[in-house]
Amino acid sequence: MARPRKFDETAVLDAAVDRFWTQGYEATSTRELAESMRMTLASIHNAFGDKRALFRRALEHYLDGSLRARILRHEALASPGLAIAGFLRESIERSLGDGCRRGCLLVNSALEVTPADPDMRAFLDAELSTIEGFFRRCIVKGQQSGDIPGRIDPDDGARLLFSSLLGIRVLARIRPERDLLEGAARAALASLGLPAMPDP
Structure with missing residues (x-):
């Protein structure tokens, strides 16, 4: 009979996320992970597998508590246009509020992954596509309700918003300047005839 786990999975995954987020995948050693997670290397391997498997699990944990939850929360809003604007506003505030500039x-993981790891690239692509899909669904829903101009191609509009968001998140690591980040978001929203971002 398998032994019950003797650790708080949420706490150890939070620790793994923090280490990977701060240092990146390649620069993080398994010994550093063990130190942060307060687990032995053997325990980590038994519970999560190798470093790559742990990274995948930690990233899933991060997404469950951040991106996926945020998309659900904003998509539940009555106004699709305000859902898009609010999502961008929240992304900017999260970027500006990160004193460590971790992004x-x-x-970050998408920028770090190499062509030599097609499985991880496919996983990251699928997760990034959820953001583009959120923007696309909001545009379609807004056009149906008259909240968003019908002249916009939903696919192109979603790509523009997605690209703008990625640019904002990357820029914030180097130049966390409110005017810069808000200007990029305002330009994207205005070009599509979408509502302005709410005040911070």
């Missing part, structure tokens, strides 16, 4: 773990 978004998902975006």
Whole structure:
């Protein structure tokens, strides 16, 4: 009979996320992970597998508590246009509020992954596509309700918003300047005839 786990999975995954988020996947050693998670290397391997498997699990944990939850919360709003604007506003505030300039773990991971790891690239692509899909669904829903101009191609509009968001998240790591980040978001929203971002 398998032994019950003797650790708080949420707490150890939070620790793994923090280490990967701060240092990146390649620069993080398994010994550093063990130190942060307060687990032995053997325990980590038994519970999560190798470093790559742990990274995938930690990233899933991060996404469950951040991106996926945020998309659900904003998509539940009555106004699709305000859902888009609010999502961008929240992304900017999260970027500006990060004193360590760590950015978004998902975006950072996408920048770090190599062509030699097609499985991880596919996983990251699928997760990033959820953001583009959120923007696309909001545009379609807004056009149906008259909240968003019908002249916009939903696919192109979603791509523009998605690209703008990625640019904001990357820029924030180097130049966390409110005017810069808000200007990028305002330009994208205005070009599509979408509502302005709410005040911070």
